[in-house]
Amino acid sequence: MQVKNIRIPPRHEVKPFFQPILSLQSQEIIGYETLGRHVRESGVESLGAFFHNPDIPEEMHLMIDRHLREQAIQRLASTANDGMLFINLKPSWIYRTFKRTGKLPTIELLKKYGVDSSRIVIEITEEEFTGGLQELTWIVEQYREFGCTIAIDDVGSGFSNFDRIASLQPKILKMDLNILKKSLFHDGYKALMQSFSILAGQMGASLLVEGVETKKELQSALQVGARYVQGYLFAKAEPDLLPKDTFKLMLKEEMKLFGRQEFERYNSLLTVPQSLDELVHASYVITSAGDADALIEQAIRNVSEQCIRIYICREDGYQTSSNYTRREEGWGKDESYRGANWTWRPYFISNILMMDMQKQGILSQPYTDLDTSQQIRTYSCALSEGYYLFLDLLM
8 A cells, every 4th residue: 555655565575673772880781772764675764754744534544554563572572682662652652542542552562461560661752742631640650650760852852841851750761862062063852861861850851862873972961960861873774682791891991991980070070179289287367258259369470270260258148359260371360250159059058057167178960051051060078167179160
C-alpha cells in the first residue's frame, strides 16, 4: 500500500531493532531503546519517514507501532538479557487510545508475555499535544502505578515544555541531541544543558544524553552530569542485544581521562584561594567600604589570571566593598556595587552557613556570569567577624 509516495510496509517486513543505553555509573549496558526498521532483501531502512508522515492515517501508524512493540516485548521475555526496554509513545496516542478503550495496550502486552514492569521505560516522545495535560498525567500515572519508569524524550525541543515535565514527574530526562552538539561551540547552549542537569537533580530524575557520536561529546555529557548515554559512539540500533559489558573498557578509559582533567581543573582553581591564605588568616578590622577596598587591593596582587572579579559582603548579603573587575588594561574599580544585596542568589545564604560551620572556603557549582556570559565558579571564604570575600573564577 502507498500513500503519497510513502510505502506502508507489510507487517512481516517490520522488525524492532535495539540501540544500547549505557550507565556511566556501572559502565554497562542497562537497557535498549526499541526502534522500528523496515527489513527487506534490498536492505534495512528506518521507519522514521513513515511515522512522521502526516498523510498516513493514524490508525496505520498505530498498527505498525503496536506490531513493533509486541515483537520487542516478546523478545525481552524470551532472552536471558536482563536489560531494560525503552519504548517510545506519543502522548496523543496514549491519550486517544485510553479515552476510547479505557486500556493501555503496552500494559496488556506486558501481562500477556509475563514481563516484569520494572524493566520497562515509557518514553513520552516529543510531539505537540492539544489534549488535557491533567488527563494525560493521570493516564501516564497508570504506567507508573503498574511499575514502569517514566521518561521524557527530547527535553529541550519545542514541544517537551516545562509544564509537561513538571506534571508528569519523570524519573529520566532524555536530552535532545542537538543541544549537546551546539553546546560544544556555544556558551548559551552549554548553559542550557547545565540547567537541565540542575532540573533533573531537583526533580530526582536521571539525565540521559542521546546522540553521543564522539568521545568529545561523551566528555560533554560527563560534564553536565549525565547518568546515562546513548549514541553511535557505542552502537547503532541493531537486531541483536549485546553483552552488557561490551563497552566497559572504553568507558572506563574515558571516565579516567575525564576524572584526571577535572582534578587538574579544580587544582588550578584552588591555587587562587591558596594564594590568599596569609591574607585571609591575618588580623584586621573592616569598619568601612574604604577598609574593604584596601583589603581587596592588597589581595589582587597575588591572584592568578583565572580570577576576574573580587568583592566583600557582610553576612546579611549587603556588599561592603566596590567591585574589582579584571580588564585588559588592569583591574577596574566600580563603587556603584557598594550596598548591593546578594541574598537573592540561591547559593548565598547556604554558603554563608556552610563557611561558618566548616570554617573553610567554598567553591560553587559552575554557572554563567550575568555580565560576561562566561562560565565561572565563585570561591567564597570568611574574613573578619561577619565579612566574607568572594572571588569569581573562570572555568
